[in-house]
Amino acid sequence: MRISVSRLNASAFAGAVAVACAAxxxxxxxxxxxxxxxxxxxxxxxxxxxxxxVQRSFMPTVSQEAIIGTEQAIARYxxxxxxxxxxxxxxxxxxxxxxxxxxxxxxxxxLIMSGDLEPSAGSSxxxxxxxxxxxxxxxxRHGLNATGVVNGxxxxxxxxxxxxxxxxxxxxxxxLRALSGDLGERYVIVNIPAALVxxxxxxxxxxxxxxxxxxxxxxxxxxxxxxxxxxxxPFWTVPASIIRKDLIPKMREDPNYLTDNKIRVxxxxxxxxxxxxxxxxxxxxTRYMFRQDPGADINSMGFVRxxxxxxxxxxxxxxxxxxxxxxxxxxxxxxxxxxxNVRDYVxxxxxxxxxxxxxxxxxxxxxxxxxxxxxARPVNVYWTYITAWASPDGIVQFRxxxxxxxxxxxxxxxxxxxxxxxxxxx
Numbered sequence: 001m002r003i004s005v006s007r008l009n010a011s012a013f014a015g016a017v018a019v020a021c022a023a024x025x026x027x028x029x030x031x032x033x034x035x036x037x038x039x040x041x042x043x044x045x046x047x048x049x050x051x052x053x054v055q056r057s058f059m060p061t062v063s064q065e066a067i068i069g070t071e072q073a074i075a076r077y078x079x080x081x082x083x084x085x086x087x088x089x090x091x092x093x094x095x096x097x098x099x100x101x102x103x104x105x106x107x108x109x110x111l112i113m114s115g116d117l118e119p120s121a122g123s124s125x126x127x128x129x130x131x132x133x134x135x136x137x138x139x140x141r142h143g144l145n146a147t148g149v150v151n152g153x154x155x156x157x158x159x160x161x162x163x164x165x166x167x168x169x170x171x172x173x174x175x176l177r178a179l180s181g182d183l184g185e186r187y188v189i190v191n192i193p194a195a196l197v198x199x200x201x202x203x204x205x206x207x208x209x210x211x212x213x214x215x216x217x218x219x220x221x222x223x224x225x226x227x228x229x230x231x232x233x234p235f236w237t238v239p240a241s242i243i244r245k246d247l248i249p250k251m252r253e254d255p256n257y258l259t260d261n262k263i264r265v266x267x268x269x270x271x272x273x274x275x276x277x278x279x280x281x282x283x284x285x286t287r288y289m290f291r292q293d294p295g296a297d298i299n300s301m302g303f304v305r306x307x308x309x310x311x312x313x314x315x316x317x318x319x320x321x322x323x324x325x326x327x328x329x330x331x332x333x334x335x336x337x338x339x340x341n342v343r344d345y346v347x348x349x350x351x352x353x354x355x356x357x358x359x360x361x362x363x364x365x366x367x368x369x370x371x372x373x374x375x376a377r378p379v380n381v382y383w384t385y386i387t388a389w390a391s392p393d394g395i396v397q398f399r400x401x402x403x404x405x406x407x408x409x410x411x412x413x414x415x416x417x418x419x420x421x422x423x424x425x426x
Contacts, residue, residue: 058204069390077166085162086113095150099127168388187380193399195330210325212338221312226378229307232364232371238290251280262293318342
């Protein structure tokens with residue numbers, strides 16, 4: 001099922017925690033080299049058991065249902081903590097379908113503890129399709145690509161202590177309650193840690209879009225605003241911060257950078273200036289305006305810019321670099337939000353604006369001309385920071401605290417995996 005979602009987002013609301021009734025007591029044991037099990041041991045395919053099978057959720061991340069679900073999850077995670085929590089999964093190798101050894105036994109124990117694997121799955125040392133389905137479920141709940149392969153980021157997420165996850169839920173319950181008022185009939189939620197955009201109408205999610213959000217050193221702001229205008233085939237005027245941090249260093253390395261990327265330079269009188277006439281080893285460049293020509297192949301905003309009047313100067317937009325939407329780690333921008341499947345997103349935003357259906361959106365993009373469209377009724381948009389939430393049916397989600405706002409050390413599992421020498425690739 002794909003409704004404006006990437007591999008990450010299709011899984012971002014899959015997965016659930018229905019905590020197991022009791023912990024498995026078998027120790028993880030020392031790690032031994034993995035051997036491949038015989039084909040007969042895992043040739044038949046299995047899906048998750050009905051109790052833990054997950055369906056697409058229409059529940060918004062920010063909602064009364066999320067508050068209820070998170071309160072229930074806190075109670076369950078307190079029970080797990082009271083029983084001693086879960087053990088670490090110690091391995092420096094990727095585990096996948098067919099792997100065999102004590103590392104798989106430890107993995108089974110961990111997945112049973114968090115409710116991703118049925119207790120009846122037992123403690124076999126073989127990584128069968130029951131375990132693969134459970135790993136996919138766990139990865140989905142933690143915003144990782146659901147490959148079923150236990151790689152570095154998955155190990156790092158598995159080894160976050162239950163006490164930390166419990167505290168994460170408690171912190172985010174406060175955030176959810178703070179947003180529990182009337183958000184509007186139609187609104188957009190941007191959850192920065194999840195790098196995810198939701199469109200919500202009549203209390204249900206209409207579409208989910210993978211997003212590229214601010215880097216750790218150029219963070220996307222937390223804010224409430226309104227989407228007021230769509231710009232098709234826009235120019236991109238380079239912000240002063242990017243001129244200093246990016247353009248000047250790039251021009252020192254490659255004098256053809258501006259020309260190759262169709263970025264023009266203008267002085268205060270609006271006259272175009274030749275790049276070679278500027279001293280790039282001084283601050284002279286900061287006195288000029290830099291504007292990139294329209295064009296989806298080159299323009300940093302792609303086909304569309306979505307205007308959101310706000311004091312931070314940020315907005316939402318398309319991007320020519322669509323490959324980022326399949327990545328686990330999408331903290332790549334200078335503060336603005338890049339939106340996957342932007343045509344679907346813009347069509348929904350313009351739903352109440354006469355004359356702007358999907359065909360009109362496609363036609364405007366195809367024209368290559370700058371077209372500005374005011375929304376007939378502005379749409380509320382909330383840029384939020386939610387790293388843990390749950391639904392009443394037991395689905396519990398966790399995301400990295402990329403900006404360290406939780407203060408619990410649950411930051412980038414990619415970085416953690418690399419620091420420990422684990423493979424961060426599928």
